[in-house]
Amino acid sequence: MEAGEEKRVPRYLEKLTPVKEAIDIIRKRVKPVEDTVVLPVWEAVGRVLAEDLRSPHDFPPRPRAAYDGYAVRSEDTPGKLKVIGEAPIGKVEIEYRVEPGTAVYVSTGAYLPDGADTVVPEEAVRLEDGYIVIDKKFEAGKNIDPVGFYARRGQVLLPKGYVLTELDVVGLLDIAVTRAKVFREIRVGIIATGTELFEPSSPEEAEKRILRGEVAETTAKLIENMIARYTPWARVVKRVLLPDYIDTIEWYIKRQMNNLDLVIMTGGTGPSEVDPFYKLADRLGAEVLFRGLFVRGGRPTSAALLPNGTLLLALSGHPVSALHGFLRLLYHVLKHMGNVERAGEPPIPAYAALAQPLKSKRPEPIKAKLYWRDGVLVAEPLPRERQLSSVTVSNVEADGILLVDKNEYDAGDLVPVMVYREPIELPKEGKREEAEE
């Protein structure tokens, strides 16, 4: 290689790092968050448990009715009993005590009045002269949730590293678990770089500017939304659009994003006279962890470690390529930084069966139409020429994005898929009637 050539393309994507290796490098070099905070569980949805979540008490703390009916003494059954009152659910003070020969109406979930040791379901009694008549024996403990039936004091309900979901909170509140110690949020900044970019404000202005050759910024916004949706333990505290002036970007990172865990740059990662990512890393005194991913769609994805420990991650400026970077790399990086063992609903919730054979030389995102057939999600990739990162209009034709790997696939092979439009439900073959519901 001549000196002249070396100068023309200095260090630009000399060696592409495989995705798995890139994640491993970041796992080794970037420290996960350590600070914790105690939150009400209803404010902790999407946050990561910093310790095993244990029940602080037995629940129920006293026996509860497991059925709508009458709380009685087992030894009074069978028999004819006087109803002296009722204990509906949510009634705080239990005013009645079940003495021999009496009964108290209880609804499911209500605490059992003192003296009672069994519940006779409503439908198992007859009403007679203001009394209830019970025709058979009910053993002590029947139709009762005993103390600690739902949770024992100290029992681990959810382990450390789990992300609290909304349905977890529903379950926890039912047993009076109201607090959780979680890690603090990962603080993220996003810089969209590109002198050609603008943030649209009105449809008229946007149409005019795009037709003139300017480009609407959508990549950084897309990544912000992906983070909000799929990695809610991280929070984008700043998102800004800057021109490709390296001085400005350097100043912004140093002065405006100096207290963040992660700074994401979209765009500005491609080739140019002098490689801007290395240049920026040099100026910031950052150590480049890798420069270029072995993928198609997101190849310029790069990472560097700033002197203060902030991770600088550069994603492609092309929306689908940046999304690919999120799905392959950033999602896993944020899991690592947040100490996540198990997240909530993942961005890749399904595998799809390929409708046709497919070849791929590198891990890449493939836009596809999606449909259900007999419980199988089938993916029909758009033609190759509609897959190019510059043809984002093809997003509109597709229903999801397949994450394919360097591979040769046959029709029917399963590949992970991000679903962004409801797949069409095809009727079952020969069972058209049942397909609807």
Added chain:
Amino acid sequence: MEAGEEKRVPRYLEKLTPVKEAIDIIRKRVKPVEDTVVLPVWEAVGRVLAEDLRSPHDFPPRPRAAYDGYAVRSEDTPGKLKVIGEAPIGKVEIEYRVEPGTAVYVSTGAYLPDGADTVVPEEAVRLEDGYIVIDKKFEAGKNIDPVGFYARRGQVLLPKGYVLTELDVVGLLDIAVTRAKVFREIRVGIIATGTELFEPSSPEEAEKRILRGEVAETTAKLIENMIARYTPWARVVKRVLLPDYIDTIEWYIKRQMNNLDLVIMTGGTGPSEVDPFYKLADRLGAEVLFRGLFVRGGRPTSAALLPNGTLLLALSGHPVSALHGFLRLLYHVLKHMGNVERAGEPPIPAYAALAQPLKSKRPEPIKAKLYWRDGVLVAEPLPRERQLSSVTVSNVEADGILLVDKNEYDAGDLVPVMVYREPIELPKEGKREEAEE
């Protein structure tokens, strides 16, 4: 049947309506929204197209470079050309005209300067004495996106009834489609009913009250969040918690929710001395469409049509049963009311293979642990006693909810699943190395 018996349980769930029939009844009796509004596409994510979305122009409106390189005249190739300037993407005024013997540097997506009819990629030229040398012929039109390459004026990009997704907006903005005519939002009110309920404000208070026997309201909040996430063309404009006083509920619906398309009640739908749903419908002058669904978990789900056309839908007060009502019924009702042909990411994005046989007498939600094995999502239902709607703490043990139907299932049978926790990825059998990435 005796008169006395009839009086004791008046009309309560006399006939359960199958889900498909319930949806059909609502489709026939409830009018979808008709009003429309024109929005910037970036404000229309989640909204329903009220007409086919067509490109208002050819895009690109003039030829664009499809490659980084030099815009030249085909008849000058091969040859040695003088570079007279550059036309980067986003540059609004094209200052140069390609005259015979000259070239202009263009980046991908930039409009072609007048005079040029082909683009020679950067890597296909040599630099020599300030000139570029092109060694072979480049035909006219090579490496150029012609006028209308991405979209033709009048071309349907997305059909009526489609819900705009975030990735659609990315694609549309790239081709200067900045406006969409969409239906107005469905206006929804939610009333959580239950004298025993409270909305937690602090963890200390909540813990104390729940231990005393009160119940934290989580059902209505869960349904509000499901609507926000999966039916974004509907908007919850009011959510309120009321006691089980029928006068209060009647007043609230008549006076505070008189301009809504849909009023959802959670709770207050169960049996009691006089069936509260019929009573409320009577008082409001509403026509009961159905009372009780043929499901397990959400059985009291009911619907009535108010005189002003508002749909009154009663869901169970139990969170998972209400969620079941959302997934089976409300989701489809909102699609109908919003004129939705295809939604965005659906709440049921996958089918799971049962790890063990399962019997079900009615359509029901089954809580399950989830894991991936060789591209197959496998579901292991929690034991039957953990499935009861009163045992919401079992939400915490599960990772997803299976929608099973009246059926006998074998191990391996596929059932639809709502995934709320990332399934565990099990290593491929015999291919442990490749399983990770």
